Amino acid sequence: MSKHQKDLTIEKLMDKVKTYITDNEELSIIDKAYKYAYEKHFGQKRLTGEDYIIHPLNVAYILTRINADYETISAALLHDVVEDCNVSVEEIESNFGHNIAVLVDGVTKINKLKMSGTTEALINNQRKIIVGLSEDVRVIIIKLADRLNNMQTLFVHSEKKQKVTARETLDILTPIADRLGINSIKQDLEEYCLRYLNPEEYYDIVEKLNATKTQRDNSVAKMIESVSELLSKHDIKHEIFGRSKSIYSIYKKLEKGKRFSEIYDLLALRILVETEQDCYQTLGIIHSKFRPKPKRFKDYIAMPKTNMYQSLHTTVFGIDGQLYEIQIRTYDMDRVAEYGIASHWSYKEKGSVKATMQNEMEQKLQFFRAIMDLKKEQENPEEFVNTVKKEIFQNTIYVFTPLGDVIELPNGSTPIDFAYKVHTNVGDKATGAIVNSNMVPLDYKLKSDDIVKIITSNNSAGPSREWLSFVQTTHAKTKIKAFFNKVNKEENIKKGEDILSKELRKQKISNDDFYDVERFKKLLSELKFNSANELYGNLGSGKILINAVMDTYLKKEVSKEEKILSKAIKGSQKQSSSNSLIDVAGIDDIKINLASCCNPVLGDRIVGYITKGYGVTIHRMVCPNVSNLNERLIEVKWNNFEGKLPTNILVRTSSDNNSLINIISKAANNDIPVRKFNSHHSKEDDAIEMTVLVNNKEQLLKLMNDIKMIPEVTDVERLIK
């Protein structure tokens, strides 16, 4: 377990960095970041009595363990200057560039969140927000290292604070580290958590391990010698290490009721070889000499764990009759096992490493988003880690493509889920499925190890709506809905075209006049559309009224009366966007924005949408703009507050009378300011779009009711754009 280094220096950090970063420019940026942070933190002390800079140095040092790139190391050195030294993100950006500024900003945002989860739902929310807010996966990696160093120095805090921090780490951060496969940091975090949450058991295990250490070391050394000789005889290049089991994993096994002496992997070896073939050959050689314990063999090479872990595991009776747990893997697999998602840094792949990692994170952390939908009532947060493991390992199946590629799916998935996971086109054109050489229905439930072939046809009319009733993955659902949205879009365009040509006939305007190139271009730009199809589409879906189009085309003069009225309307206060309005379960200090499409007001049923790198946007639950976005939605509640919020309503009136004055006076009677309005006239009716400022939904409904009572008003509705 790694320890806090209180005498860490920049020289020592640089020596470590130089073992894998050689570019002089990159090294000088790290050095510059250090000097900058040193100066800004100068004079600040940590509770440990050390200079503050020792903390960011340690965070950066932890990150060198996973070969973090220079931007991540620099951001780690700078990670507390915005929060603690009144430095702006802009200043970081002008000194260190956009990428480093984004990382520092991200860590600062996450650190500002006050985590106070006591129920599973709250904990879920917090994990979801951390993941959702992180525009760049490196933000999460820095956060993990930051937390590890804070755990390493947790001894200075009160026992209560120690327990709270350890609980939060175990509930929220280690599952994220696990999912990203960053074992080297995860194991240290878990170990510190156990030490503070359960000190008695922790030190009990440490003591027992110490008592048996000499004996274990001797046994392991003998076994290593024996296996090594055997492999050399077969010309397999290898390295063998005695491996100590983490205290936390021993604790978990003891907790499950095993006895200390029963935990065989106390005696454990790890064999590193050069190729995958060597792995299997090594296994065969070992099994031929040492009898394997039945049912203990696992092939994580052919079936990698969800966090990319690959290795062969076996347990054999060793030279002295004792059980040894042996892991066999290549050097590359070993790196992935330790670094997880961060192993991309070491591979120096072509293309953007950042994009690859980001992409992978989206996949790996899908789970945290999806679990929200399970809506499992689980009162006891202590069970959370177990649930996570259960969900990952029991609710996941692995199936194969005919070419042998492994596809990971949630339990209960169907050939359609499989098809969309392979490619959108395969899903959209799927007509049948063959599983292990048998034709199966499309709603067939796949099992692990199934070999799945999807039959596609270019003549397929596309997915069937019925599929939505049986697919399991959000991915497939989203893709199927996207297909129909596209079809709808085409239908709307056609409908819009019809509406327009009917109106042109009615108003006796010729197509040649209307579509005059210059004039039509001008019309589109005035209506803020980029193309004719966009205009038709918006007409067809009802987002713009034909009256508005014709008014703009005919350039109707605004009546004098309207001009006077519009002057009389007071411009009111700016839209407030403070988070005192909204409570995001368990989280303080998160940026809140009220959606401008549906303009929620106090009392509306609302839902939050997590925006990357920003915060949470609040929509009405009925808003179609969020109906397809389950993954990023979270629960929110209104706080009680006093103040007015803007919202839009649409009033239709019969055209003969000008009812504006009546409407405005109704608003005035209700003490509701009108911020602006637009009216569209036509022969049949007038449509008035107005923005009003209301205290709450009740007041709004009363106003709408009052307006409805005006004889010439035919309809009042709330507008969603």
Ligand code: MN
């Ligand atoms: Mn920090």
